[in-house]
Amino acid sequence: MKALYSPIVCLLLAAGLGACSTTSGGDGSSTSAAADLPDQLEEIAPGMLQGYFPIEEQLDSKVFVLPSPAEDSAMQAMDTAWADKMQKLRGTSRWELAAHDADLHFPVPADVFQCALGIPVNEKDTPALYLLLWRTLTDIGLSPYAAKNAYQRERPFMVRDENTCTPQDEEALRKDGSYPSGHTAIGWGWALILTELAPERAEALLARGRAFGESRNVCNAHWYSDVVAGRMTGSAAVARLHSREEFLGAMAAARVDIAQARKAGLEPTVDCEAEAKALATPLF
Numbered sequence: 001m002k003a004l005y006s007p008i009v010c011l012l013l014a015a016g017l018g019a020c021s022t023t024s025g026g027d028g029s030s031t032s033a034a035a036d037l038p039d040q041l042e043e044i045a046p047g048m049l050q051g052y053f054p055i056e057e058q059l060d061s062k063v064f065v066l067p068s069p070a071e072d073s074a075m076q077a078m079d080t081a082w083a084d085k086m087q088k089l090r091g092t093s094r095w096e097l098a099a100h101d102a103d104l105h106f107p108v109p110a111d112v113f114q115c116a117l118g119i120p121v122n123e124k125d126t127p128a129l130y131l132l133l134w135r136t137l138t139d140i141g142l143s144p145y146a147a148k149n150a151y152q153r154e155r156p157f158m159v160r161d162e163n164t165c166t167p168q169d170e171e172a173l174r175k176d177g178s179y180p181s182g183h184t185a186i187g188w189g190w191a192l193i194l195t196e197l198a199p200e201r202a203e204a205l206l207a208r209g210r211a212f213g214e215s216r217n218v219c220n221a222h223w224y225s226d227v228v229a230g231r232m233t234g235s236a237a238v239a240r241l242h243s244r245e246e247f248l249g250a251m252a253a254a255r256v257d258i259a260q261a262r263k264a265g266l267e268p269t270v271d272c273e274a275e276a277k278a279l280a281t282p283l284f
Helices: 007-017 074-089 093-101 127-141 145-151 156-160 167-173 182-197 199-218 224-241 245-263 272-279
Strands: 043-045
Touching: 074 093, 074 156, 074 199, 074 224, 093 199, 093 272, 127 182, 127 224, 127 245, 182 199, 182 224, 182 245, 199 224, 199 272
Parallel strands: none
Antiparallel strands: none
C-alpha cells in the first residue's frame, strides 16, 4: 500500500490515532493496523484508510459552521458551566467509557456500536460493515478540519488546567483545534449510517452516537458547542457520501453482513451491561 500524508490527516491522527508515524517492528520496519487489507486500498497515514472521497475533495466546513463562541459570549458561559458539571464524573465508569471512546485505532472503535446494533462488529463476522466504518472514519473525521483550522479554539483542558481522560494524547491535542469536534463528527456520522442499515435499532444507535460525542465533554477534551458543531459536520459528510456509488455499494454489502449475523444468532462480544450502566450515569 502506498501512504499519502497531509497536514490535515496528521491532525486527525493526532486527535485520536496518535502521532503521524508508523509503529516500528522488531527489525526496524514500519507496520500498521491496515497491513492485511486489500492492496487496492491505500493508507493515507498509518492505520487510516482512504475514504470514499479524495483528500482534496473533503468538505469546506468553515463555509457552513459558524465561528466558535467568543470568550465573553453566552455560549461560552454555557460551555464553561457544562464543563464544570462534566468534571464531577472523573473516576466514574462514565469517565472510563469516555477514555475508551477516545481511541480511534481500529479495531477498537468497531466495538462502540455493538450493543446498540445487537451484533458483533469485527473483521471476521461482519467484514463489509467493519471496512465501511473504517473507511468512513476518514471522510467523516476530516469534515470538521477546515473549520478547526480556521478557528483554532483552545480546548477546555488547556483553558482550565485540568487533565483529560487520555493524558497521553494531550501534547498532540494542544496542536489540534477544539471546534468542531472530530470525534463527535465520526460517532454521529456512524450512528446515521448504522441507522440507515438497521432502522429497527434507530433509537439505540442514535443514543449511542450522541453519547459518543458527549464522551468528549466528559473527557475534558471538548466544549459542549464543539460537540454540537461536530454533529453538524458529521451529518453533512454522511449526506455527501450518498453521492458516491462505491459508498452505496459498500452500504449494500454491510446490510447483507448485518442480516447474516442476525440469522446466525451472533451476539455482541463486549460487555453490554457494563456499557449500559456507564451510559445511564446522569450528565447533569
